[in-house]
Amino acid sequence: MVAYKSAYLRAHYPAEFMASVLSNGGGYYSTLSYIWEARRMGLKVLLPDINRSEIKYAGRDKKIRTGLMQLKDLPQEAGQKIVRERVKNGFFSSLDDFLHRVGLRLHLQDVKILIHGGCFDGISPGLSRSELLWKGLHFFAMKEGKNSSGLFDHIHEPVSVSHFNDRQPGDSAYDVLQQESRVLGFIFSVHPLDMHRETLKKLSYVQAKELCSHVGKRVTAVGRLVTGKTVHTKHNDPMKFIPFEDATGLYETVFFPKIYGEFCHMLNSERPYILKGRVSESYGAIHIVVDHVGFLN
CATH class of the missing domain: 2.40.50.140 (Nucleic acid-binding proteins)
Known part of the structure; x- marks a missing residue:
């Protein structure tokens, strides 16, 4: 009976079924193998997104959105704070908006994980992940009331994150894939x-x-x-x-x-x-x- 139900759900609700499989840790095979199986089924598996991701994987209309749970070093409590803030006060409009609404309740390492996992790509057109990280470093340096590793010795007064002059190099494809591998546990954007x-x-x-x-x-x-x-x-x-x-x-x-x-x-x-x-x-x-x-x- 369980096998029949699974076959029915896979055939008629493939995105929802595979999202459930991924959320529950898969089974005999690795998470990455189930992701590529979903893609071979014609489903689009998307990176985690700060405005769209729930804690667990979610499937709908031939798409699966990766949950914040997949960010392997992100504390569960941090993910819950993000979702609660979004439910209460709406979508985040930018990294600047996110940091001012949630940043005081998170650690720099949490934000670095979110950036490297691609969570801000959708609300940061034209900005590389290196530039986003630069903004995050500045925010937390100002939050702590001191410079971070000498990066901000030239700053003598508070500067809004949104106006911070970030002229960081863009991300190479190799850098992006390495970041995804480190924070998600595997290379997500391309098949190995x-x-x-x-x-x-x-x-x-x-x-x-x-x-x-x-x-x-x-x-x-x-x-x-x-x-x-x-x-x-x-x-x-x-x-x-x-x-x-x-x-x-x-x-x-x-x-x-x-x-x-x-x-x-x-x-x-x-x-x-x-x-x-x-x-x-x-x-x-x-x-x-x-x-x-x-x-x-």
Whole structure:
């Protein structure tokens, strides 16, 4: 009955269903894997937004808005203060407005997390995250009544945040992705494999969605490790079942004891891999029996 209800909700209320899955910590797979599964379902998964995000993920009309809960180092109490203020007095019009309404009840680190997570992108047209951070640093320096790390030694009187002359460099794409990875726990804006497009252009490989047509053949695949399960053979030798993911979907792999011993010590979810092996089918399920692992980068 639970499986039937889940299938019904996924089919008829996909955004709401996937938002609920994400809010409840997913399951066997990582949060990022569920986000990309939602995108493959045709849903748009959006960054957290200071005016639109609730504490949990929220889904509606083919869109999922990331909740403030995903900002892994943001205290729950800080998120609740933001939502309460927004409900009571309306949307925030700018970072300046946010800081004057909520800033006195937050810490600088909280605001840095919100900025790096993209929460102010929607109400800060024309401003980079570096510029927003500069504004935040100034606000908290004035709040504390002292200079912050010598950055404001030249200021002799209070200056409104909105009039602060911020001429900070723009954010590089790499900086933005690194910030997202640090505060959200993963790179959100692009699939991890998209960062290796030039390398992938030179590589002949089979995508996850095409593996079913290569049963019995030796293939090369690429992917990011999702999770893994170690088991032992009847001779007590360790082996591992590991799902990997590319931009088209998830696929299962098997590392038998010899290959497990040779490669599994170097596997983690932080980098993508090149996998070589034979595609096999068992009880209708497709997997790759891996015989070699390489680094994509």
